[in-house]
Amino acid sequence: MEIDPFIFRLSIFILSIFVGYYVVWSVTPSLHTPLMSVTNAISSVIIVGAIIAALVGSLDKVFEISNIFGFLAILLAAVNIFGGFLVTQRMLQMYKKKK
């Protein structure tokens, strides 16, 4: 009677697609540029996989081939995370109301 976790993940995936669909329609057009930069930043959560790839293995052999790919991925994702969130913040800071 156990349900395969894949099915749960599929449910989560599909529901998230719905959420994404609606969330984006509710974004005001004047913030579409920040939307693009912030989605870019959050899609870098792939760093989670990069960290696992970099760290797993024996403690002394840090730079095995598969780990190296992990480290490179961390580097790339980190550029995105910091760059994406900061540039978004910079943009959003500029949107001001009339004083």
Place this chain on the structure above:
Amino acid sequence: MEIDPFIFRLSIFILSIFVGYYVVWSVTPSLHTPLMSVTNAISSVIIVGAIIAALVGSLDKVFEISNIFGFLAILLAAVNIFGGFLVTQRMLQMYKKKK
């Protein structure tokens, strides 16, 4: 490393709340009455539980106490399902464009 299915269900629950939130905001105000009747109809999917309650048990003892509650729940939910969907359909049928 196995994740408790409850956590998946919790994720599904929370994401569905988001979907519900957005879906309803996107409903046009002129259809708010059908919205109320159709949500009523779909919440009768509780009949799933009622059917299980009614059917499980030994084949000959159909009317044990727990089964009876199941049968009653089926009756109530069925009123709602047919009533809810049909009355919604009746209402929606009335919304017409200018010919």
Place this chain on the structure above:
Amino acid sequence: MSANLSAIFYLISGILFILALRGLSSPETSRRGNYFGITGMIIAIVVTFLSVGNFGIGFFYVLIFLLIGGSIGSFIAFRIPMTAMPELVAGFHSLVGLAAVFVAISAFLKPDAFNLGVVGSIKLASLIEMSLGAAIGAITFSGSIIAFLKLRGIMSGSPITFKGQHFLNLFLGLSIIVLIFFLCKNQSNNLFWTIVLISFLVGVLLIIPIGGADMPVVISMLNSYSGWAAAGIGFTLENTALIITGALVGSSGAILSYIMCKGMNRSFFNVILGGWGASDQSTSSSNKEQKPVKNGNADDAAFLMKNASSVIIVPGYGMAVAQAQHALREMVDALKKNGVKVSYAIHPVAGRMPGHMNVLLAEANVPYDEVFELEEINNDFANCDVAYVIGANDVTNPVAKTDPQSPIYGMPVLDVEKSKSVLFVKRSLSPGYAGIDNDLFYRDNTLMLFADAKKMTEEIVKSL
């Protein structure tokens, strides 16, 4: 049927329910949406049969009960007049609530059937979920019954209040939680029954202090409750369709109450803690009757509108009471034949239920593209010759724009006073639901047509 396969089908039926609600974003897609909903329900039911796999005599009885329930439901659905929608929805909610209670009871009595452990040692999580489901279900049931009785007029709509009411509710609410706590410890049958009983009582107590006219907000709130109850049971039964649907219905109901409260510019707590509409009503309706009003008859109205180039119709609760929608449509047809441009302006809380006016107009075959929301049409009053206000009152009251002391201050209203002349069809000068006087009645460009909305409209049709 394997657990995986049925889980996938339950997911599909959950998604179909989402699409059903999504369809309501426009009238064109709404009918298809309803079919999605029906398909989702059929899938859920069939999958349940297949995964239980018990096609003995019990299955036969299940079909019978389904059929009986279905016939009753269909009968009601075809017979109910559109004006009775508010109480119908309330009545249906009560059934969902009770069904949730019954399922929870049956799970409690026979946990092994649902894989929740055996009697006396039910899994802790399941026990909490099912008792919460049962409690919320019971509150939904008895609360909806009271709402139904008030809306149907069987019970008086006036709020029933007594001293210490809120304390009593609080006390009972807390005691339910304490009882659930003890139930988890000793799994006693009596405790479970007590929880259900107290919850029934709470449902009644929660709703009686709320005025009849506030019932729509309450219905929507109960709708939300029924969703949470279903979700609770869904966790117990580990059923994705129930969890998705429960969350959907739960959040949608809550948002609908919120939208309504916003439309009335009142806080949700203000509504729930009750008793507001009725008390004010008597005080403010007396002192202004002396002011002069212009009194008209059907011929005056017909003359004004025939010679207008554009007319906007503003329907309100009175149109529903008088069932004047068909007569109204005839009047509009006659006007259109005379070359008058006619449109309808619907305020978000006109009537007694969200979308109330739209359904009634749709029933009278008014095409929905002649019917406009407040924001769409409010600027057009300035260029319109006649505003025909039929049974509406509060939703036109300019005091909402001018007087910060007024209970409806801040509520968006239809700017009927900007049109060249305003016709008010109502039976007297008495106020509407909010119990406050409407300054428009005494204005120079207003003509009052004192009569039942239906009769007056029919007379106008004759004069046209």
Place this chain on the structure above:
Amino acid sequence: MSANLSAIFYLISGILFILALRGLSSPETSRRGNYFGITGMIIAIVVTFLSVGNFGIGFFYVLIFLLIGGSIGSFIAFRIPMTAMPELVAGFHSLVGLAAVFVAISAFLKPDAFNLGVVGSIKLASLIEMSLGAAIGAITFSGSIIAFLKLRGIMSGSPITFKGQHFLNLFLGLSIIVLIFFLCKNQSNNLFWTIVLISFLVGVLLIIPIGGADMPVVISMLNSYSGWAAAGIGFTLENTALIITGALVGSSGAILSYIMCKGMNRSFFNVILGGWGASDQSTSSSNKEQKPVKNGNADDAAFLMKNASSVIIVPGYGMAVAQAQHALREMVDALKKNGVKVSYAIHPVAGRMPGHMNVLLAEANVPYDEVFELEEINNDFANCDVAYVIGANDVTNPVAKTDPQSPIYGMPVLDVEKSKSVLFVKRSLSPGYAGIDNDLFYRDNTLMLFADAKKMTEEIVKSL
């Protein structure tokens, strides 16, 4: 950290990402939204550290790489001029794509680290997920690089087309699928590398035929791809945060491309199959130069606007090119001092990126409540004295309303021609992005101000 606990935290970080996007529904909530996003990211990273639990020398290196990457990212974020946002986003996408490829490679090389089986017998589902993730990631990477080069002007923006292009793409696409199929059978390293390489090639081939000006739609589409790649990897790693985020980003990017295409009234396929803007450009820009236009200078413009009671500013791509936003703000300030009512009208596809104009105006300290969307302000042109069109062209072209043959027919446009007089600031009579002539230039109430947008605006400020 137990698997359950980390699953809950990943769920929380997924929800925080949803809230981050939700915040963008208004400028007030957007900053808080961004903090939610940052929090979600921190949670995801910390939880991953804790659940891997390896704090040896490797952890130290991870921190170093994080820091290096972070510094580079921060440096870019602070230095980049706002006008370069389109290429920045493209560049960033390429990084996400490549990161996804690297993670997939590493999972393929060391499946045991991710609980996916051992080398040579990776679980089937995981293999499919990771190779799809790698392929989509690779396409995202190389496609984004091309987009970046085109936008940055390093590569020519003109479409590169050759015969049989679409067939080649189709063939390569199919071969990826076939190779994945064989990969599942024999799990050969070479096959995996081949898939990655072909995908890189497909990315390049997909983007080169698309004209430079269509890049924004492409960027958004690649954004969507990067989301699907992340979701694919999320399934492999059984990570909820990645799945939720991937689906969010995937669907949001797709919808954004759709919104853009709708704003231009073109089909998505029309954009993707490429090459449209550039070819028309040359043909239509020559034949109408003879028609007389009214030619003005800064003094004329200053005089007209000083004496107006209301002015609407319509910025377009040319304002971005000329970096004229600051000068524009000064001009508006000067006008406001003279008691002129000024507002800004933004067309949904003005500029070269959705929201492009809004960001630039915000950069120049224009309060966002003076900036209006097309639907909000389009009726106001009729009551306005001067429309100051600065570097915009297509978005004002009335041919979209009148000529069904025109490529932009059906695109909603700003009705600038309804205002008493129209000022056009641009350098010549040459057409805009869509390559079609603008009839407005030759109208009686139009004054052309031929100059760079920034210079002209600065001169006007001086004359005011």
